[in-house]
Amino acid sequence: xxxxxxxxxxxxxxxxxxxxxxxxxxxxxxxxxxxxxxxxxxxxxxxxxxxxxxxxxxxxxxxxxxxxxxxxxxxxxxxxxxxxxxxxxxxxxxxxxxxxxxxxxxxxxxxxxxxxxxxxxxxxxxxxxxxxxxxxxxxxxxxxxxxxxxxxxxxxxxxxxxxxxxxxxxxxxxxxxxxxxxxxxxxxxxxxxxxxxxxxxxxxxxxxxxxxxxxxxxxxxxxxxxxxxxxxxxxxxxxxxxxxxxxxxxxxxxxxxxxxxxxxxxxxxxxxxxxxxxxxxxxxxxxxxxxxxxxxxxxxxxxxxxxxxxxxxxxxxxxxxxxxxxxxxxxxxxxxxxxxxxxxxxxxxxxxxxxxxxxxxxxxxxxxxxxxxxxxxxxxxxxxxxxxxxxxxxxxxxxxxxxxxxxxxxxxxxxxxxxxxxxxxxxxxxxxxxxxxxxxxxxxxxxxxxxxxxxxxxxxxxxxxxxxxxxxxxxxxxxxxxxxxxxxxxxxxxxxxxxxxxxxxxxxxxxxxxxxxxxxxxxxxxxxxxxxxxxxxxxxxxxxxxxxxxxxxxxxxxxxxxxxxxxxxxxxxxxxxxxxxxxxxx
Amino acid sequence: xxxxxxxxxxxxxxxxxxxxxxxxxxxxxxxxxxxxxxxxxxxxxxxxxxxxxxxxxxxxxxxxxxxxxxxxxxxxxxxxxxxxxxxxxxxxxxxxxxxxxxxxxxxxxxxxxxxxxxxxxx
Ligand SMILES: Cc1cc2nc3c(=O)[nH]c(=O)nc-3n(C[C@H](O)[C@H](O)[C@H](O)COP(=O)(O)OP(=O)(O)OC[C@H]3O[C@@H](n4cnc5c(N)ncnc54)[C@H](O)[C@@H]3O)c2cc1C
Numbered sequence: 001x002x003x004x005x006x007x008x009x010x011x012x013x014x015x016x017x018x019x020x021x022x023x024x025x026x027x028x029x030x031x032x033x034x035x036x037x038x039x040x041x042x043x044x045x046x047x048x049x050x051x052x053x054x055x056x057x058x059x060x061x062x063x064x065x066x067x068x069x070x071x072x073x074x075x076x077x078x079x080x081x082x083x084x085x086x087x088x089x090x091x092x093x094x095x096x097x098x099x100x101x102x103x104x105x106x107x108x109x110x111x112x113x114x115x116x117x118x119x120x121x122x123x124x125x126x127x128x129x130x131x132x133x134x135x136x137x138x139x140x141x142x143x144x145x146x147x148x149x150x151x152x153x154x155x156x157x158x159x160x161x162x163x164x165x166x167x168x169x170x171x172x173x174x175x176x177x178x179x180x181x182x183x184x185x186x187x188x189x190x191x192x193x194x195x196x197x198x199x200x201x202x203x204x205x206x207x208x209x210x211x212x213x214x215x216x217x218x219x220x221x222x223x224x225x226x227x228x229x230x231x232x233x234x235x236x237x238x239x240x241x242x243x244x245x246x247x248x249x250x251x252x253x254x255x256x257x258x259x260x261x262x263x264x265x266x267x268x269x270x271x272x273x274x275x276x277x278x279x280x281x282x283x284x285x286x287x288x289x290x291x292x293x294x295x296x297x298x299x300x301x302x303x304x305x306x307x308x309x310x311x312x313x314x315x316x317x318x319x320x321x322x323x324x325x326x327x328x329x330x331x332x333x334x335x336x337x338x339x340x341x342x343x344x345x346x347x348x349x350x351x352x353x354x355x356x357x358x359x360x361x362x363x364x365x366x367x368x369x370x371x372x373x374x375x376x377x378x379x380x381x382x383x384x385x386x387x388x389x390x391x392x393x394x395x396x397x398x399x400x401x402x403x404x405x406x407x408x409x410x411x412x413x414x415x416x417x418x419x420x421x422x423x424x425x426x427x428x429x430x431x432x433x434x435x436x437x438x439x440x441x442x443x444x445x446x447x448x449x450x451x452x453x454x455x456x457x458x459x460x461x462x463x464x465x466x467x468x469x470x471x472x473x474x475x476x477x478x479x480x481x482x483x484x485x486x487x488x489x490x491x492x493x494x495x496x497x498x499x500x501x502x503x504x505x506x507x508x509x510x511x512x513x514x515x516x517x518x519x520x521x522x523x524x525x526x527x528x529x530x531x532x533x534x535x536x537x538x539x540x541x542x543x544x545x546x547x548x549x550x551x552x553x554x555x556x557x558x559x560x561x562x563x564x565x566x567x568x569x570x571x572x573x574x575x576x577x578x579x580x581x582x583x584x585x586x
Numbered sequence: 587x588x589x590x591x592x593x594x595x596x597x598x599x600x601x602x603x604x605x606x607x608x609x610x611x612x613x614x615x616x617x618x619x620x621x622x623x624x625x626x627x628x629x630x631x632x633x634x635x636x637x638x639x640x641x642x643x644x645x646x647x648x649x650x651x652x653x654x655x656x657x658x659x660x661x662x663x664x665x666x667x668x669x670x671x672x673x674x675x676x677x678x679x680x681x682x683x684x685x686x687x688x689x690x691x692x693x694x695x696x697x698x699x700x701x702x703x704x705x706x707x708x
């Protein structure tokens with residue numbers, strides 16, 4: 001029997017980025033908040049200090065800060081006609097675990113998406129006609145606009161002290177910035193990071209081809225920064241240990257560095273670690289969430305935590321799975337094209353070309369998570385698709401983010417995978433290689449979705465989440481086309497050796513890291529027939545239940561996901577202050 | 587002119603020379619210390635780094651309750667103008683294996699104002 005705990009005002013599932021941002025807004029107004037996080041607090045542990053922070057084997061290869069795959073994994077099949085099997089060791093994407101979530105060990109590339117992204121369906125239909133969007137691509141508008149989110153983007157960027165160069169200030173295009181950037185009210189809080197050697201070569205080549213390169217927006221601090229909450233960032237040391245690591249120099253903006261320390265000083269805030277949420281208690285008649293059930297992973301005790309308001313902020317996969325496990329909302333069925341939970345599951349379409357320069361010192365170890373120089377001419381709908389057999393596009397960049405001893409081993413194709421020749425090639429090329437990558441959009445497909453696996457269960461006896469996913473025709477064609485452009489840029493960079501120019505090919509490979517940018521499953525929208533939550537992220541089947549994170553995106557853009565989801569979380573925090581004083585359909 | 591008056595006059599001249607200068611350089615001192623403040627307090631509490639309250643004249647690696655690296659514990663340095671300047675210009679060169687995640691301050695004037703600021707804390 002689960003032990004019943006005293007009732008709370010707001011309970012948030014997951015102690016990552018979204019939970020921290022929502023809590024910041026709520027506790028500023030004195031609203032009672034309890035955050036339940038399955039992981040531990042790493043802030044004073046070996047991941048957060050030297051020299052153990054640099055243990056690549058422990059944190060990166062063995063995923064020391066990520067979800068424990070022995071306790072909970074996902075099953076995968078590429079089409080719904082295949083049998084799904086559990087992924088025993090996930091490589092493709094790495095959900096976080098512990099205070100700060102995946103955002104504690106992220107790279108920090110913090111984009112605002114294209115101004116038209118929240119109204120993408122309308123954009124494509126107006127530009128290319130109603131028939132431009134294939135029937136099997138359920139693109140949908142979010143029901144909110146970029147303009148509504150802009151103040152929250154601005155707040156988030158000031159809280160996280162972003163380093164960058166504005167490309168569009170209130171409609172005026174700025175030299176040196178991204179001319180395709182959504183209009184922003186002012187400059188980035190800090191100057192851009194240092195440009196890398198790879199960035200210098202890329203910049204010259206893209207400029208010679210007529211493109212407009214710019215430094216990527218970074219949550220790695222280029223200088224010393226004091227945020228509006230009085231929290232500090234130190235200057236980045238370019239150590240190349242961002243992605244998959246905590247930042248011991250406090251130079252990477254993270255929820256565990258900037259937000260939770262502040263929240264802990266506020267009286268109405270509490271976070272419980274080791275709290276694995278298993279279920280949302282739901283009153284079907286009253287259409288209300290009653291609270292959550294969780295397991296204390298230290299004691300093995302099960303608790304029932306009643307709440308007035310429940311917020312799911314447990315990342316894409318857990319958000320979707322908890323709704324399915326709790327039977328809230330209809331599970332998406334691709335045959336009948338009915339149901340909403342689990343639909344529009346998307347990923348990111350990545351490809352790249354390797355380059356080797358005998359006489360240029362790339363020195364990849366001198367880098368940060370966001371040392372990238374990029375162009376946006378071929379991203380999303382920044383170019384004309386009328387004669388093209390696909391929709392979407394990609395951000396193209398020379399991004400050197402690390403030169404770590406285990407991971408960063410680029411050798412020219414044809415090099416043996418081991419032995420003397422491999423060693424020689426390593427010594428020859430380690431300091432002289434880089435890549436140009438295309439990070440592309442991924443649009444929904446009716447056959448890509450999440451549901452509960454009928455066979456496999458987690459360590460607690462609950463059904464695993466099943467991914468039915470592959471890169472479909474649209475993404476494969478887009479990737480092929482954009483990667484050709486990457487190839488042209490690479491030629492202009494004049495390397496001594498250039499790797500093959502190949503777009504992304506299916507099948508989706510769960511072993512190879514691509515990005516932790518899985519989106520959808522609990523999408524937002526104005527129509528309850530095609531969305532799980534409203535434009536204010538309120539569940540259509542439970543007025544006091546809210547969901548936030550990349551799971552609410554109806555599609556994935558050609559950018560990393562965190563900018564807009566952070567803006568949505570801050571806005572949700574403000575919405576919940578209002579809702580808490582007067583509960584209603586927002 | 588009596589001695590007393592002369593003294594006052596001299597003091598007035600001296601303070602006219604010194605005070606504005608002190609007031610001017612006070613702000614940059616603190617600004618330069620901002621890059622340390624993310625890890626070091628000046629109020630006696632330990633953070634990512636040991637408190638720098640009273641660091642001037644202190645033996646290295648001796649703040650109670652702070653977990654130093656073996657390198658810092660064994661360094662046996664007394665912090666003064668010279669040692670701080672050496673440490674801050676290249677922390678790893680000066681104390682190999684210490685774990686301060688900070689690569690140092692290149693500009694000698696900036697180092698000097700940080701050190702002046704630390705000294706003023708005593
Ligand atoms: C290696 C890596 C690099 C990345 N780099 C970038 C980047 O450069 N740019 C970018 O935009 N994005 C990046 N991301 C993605 C970014 O980290 C996420 O978009 C962001 O953290 C999402 O915030 P969130 O609050 O939704 O989820 P998270 O921050 O992951 O927080 C979710 C929390 O919920 C907890 N949780 C899950 N299930 C349960 C449960 N059942 N019970 C209790 N708690 C639960 C988890 O333990 C976790 O702490 C990266 C991610 C990784 C892993």
